[in-house]
Amino acid sequence: xxxxxxxxxxxxxxxxxxxxxxxxxxxxxxxxxxxxxxxxxxxxxxxxxxxxxxxxxxxxxxxxxxxxxxxxxxxxxxxxxxxxxxxxxxxxxxxxxxxxxxxxxxxxxxxxxxxxxxxxxxxxxxxxxxxxxxxxxxxxxxxxxxxxxxxxxxxxxxxxxxxxxxxxxxxxxxxxxxxxxxxxxxxxxxxxxxxxxxxxxxxxxxxxxxxxxxxxxxxxxxxxxxxxxxxxxxxxxxxxxxxxxxxxxxxxxxxxxxxxxxxxxxxxxxxxxxxxxxxxxxxxxxxxxxxxxxxxxxxxxx
Numbered sequence: 001x002x003x004x005x006x007x008x009x010x011x012x013x014x015x016x017x018x019x020x021x022x023x024x025x026x027x028x029x030x031x032x033x034x035x036x037x038x039x040x041x042x043x044x045x046x047x048x049x050x051x052x053x054x055x056x057x058x059x060x061x062x063x064x065x066x067x068x069x070x071x072x073x074x075x076x077x078x079x080x081x082x083x084x085x086x087x088x089x090x091x092x093x094x095x096x097x098x099x100x101x102x103x104x105x106x107x108x109x110x111x112x113x114x115x116x117x118x119x120x121x122x123x124x125x126x127x128x129x130x131x132x133x134x135x136x137x138x139x140x141x142x143x144x145x146x147x148x149x150x151x152x153x154x155x156x157x158x159x160x161x162x163x164x165x166x167x168x169x170x171x172x173x174x175x176x177x178x179x180x181x182x183x184x185x186x187x188x189x190x191x192x193x194x195x196x197x198x199x200x201x202x203x204x205x206x207x208x209x210x211x212x213x214x215x216x217x218x219x220x221x222x223x224x225x226x227x228x229x230x231x232x233x234x235x236x237x238x239x240x241x242x243x244x245x246x247x248x249x250x251x252x253x254x255x256x257x258x259x260x261x262x263x264x265x266x267x268x269x270x271x272x273x274x275x276x277x278x279x280x281x282x283x284x285x286x287x288x289x290x291x292x293x294x295x296x297x298x299x300x301x302x
Contacts, residue, residue: 009086010086010091012058015057016054018284019049019052019162021288022049022159022182022185023042023049023166025163025181025295026162026164026166026178027045027167028295028298029167030178031170031299032177032301034170036170036171037170038119041115041169042166048112048127049162052130052131055100055102055103055108056101056105056137056138058101059098059101059102060145061101062087062094062097062101064138065088112124115169119170120173122168122173123165123169126161126165126168129161130162133157134157137153145211146208151190151211154189156186159183159185159187159190160183160186163182180235180239181239181245183231183239184232185287185294188232188259188283189287191283191287192283192287194225194228195280197212197213197221198221199272199273199276218270218271219270225263226260226263229256229259229263233252233255233256236250236252245298246297246298246301248301249298251293251296252297254293255285255287255290256286258285259290261279262280265278
């Protein structure tokens with residue numbers, strides 16, 4: 001039982017709601033615009049997405065162990081930044097970590113294959129793109145996170161592809177409404193990743209993990225974060241003005257309060273160490289609240 005708990009915690013379950021919300025948003029869009037919702041397909045979609053996310057979290061820990069980024073981080077803000085530390089603390093071996101990550105990805109792949117057979121083969125394209133981008137986010141030879149492309153990769157995978165894929169499973173077609181509605185969550189998940197890069201700045205830099213914040217530096221990176229958050233909520237307004245989302249979805253702008261609190265906290269103190277924890281919590285809240293309020297607006301408007 002203790003072993004199962006260790007394996008579960010190694011997947012960093014505190015971040016799994018970040019993938020559950022866009023799955024729910026995609027299903028809500030399908031219901032709002034097409035009147036379609038299959039509970040079984042939704043459950044399998046959610047399972048596949050959670051497995052993929054869990055697997056990628058674990059594989060990221062494995063490859064950050066291999067490139068030395070986590071070992072160089074002497075003051076990680078666990079559980080929010082710096083990885084799970086399960087390898088560094090001797091709770092799992094590197095080999096066990098690799099197998100756990102691969103097992104989660106395999107489970108998600110089997111669920112995706114079922115959806116391709118039972119719902120629509122189009123989901124194979126979404127799943128394949130998500131698998132490639134998730135794996136090569138931290139794995140060589142592409143190592144997208146170290147080339148300044150990790151933020152965009154996460155935005156596409158955990159925003160656009162997830163929302164569009166979840167909607168596609170229900171409607172059997174590509175939805176422009178889903179693509180447009182995914183933008184706030186796409187920007188905010190990228191912002192969440194950027195916020196976590198500030199406490200990991202030195203270890204990432206020393207390990208050659210040249211993410212966006214390392215490339216820009218902390219001062220410019222803080223203003224880049226502010227811009228990303230601005231675009232997140234500008235896209236909420238744009239979706240309403242273009243008719244892709246109901247007017248009620250403007251309630252998602254309430255999430256701008258914790259989001260901009262986070263941005264200005266980082267601008268004020270980018271070297272904050274443990275004092276960055278409230279900022280990290282705020283951007284997590286902003287991401288979840290935005291998605292939940294979008295879902296509520298779609299269901300009520302329906």
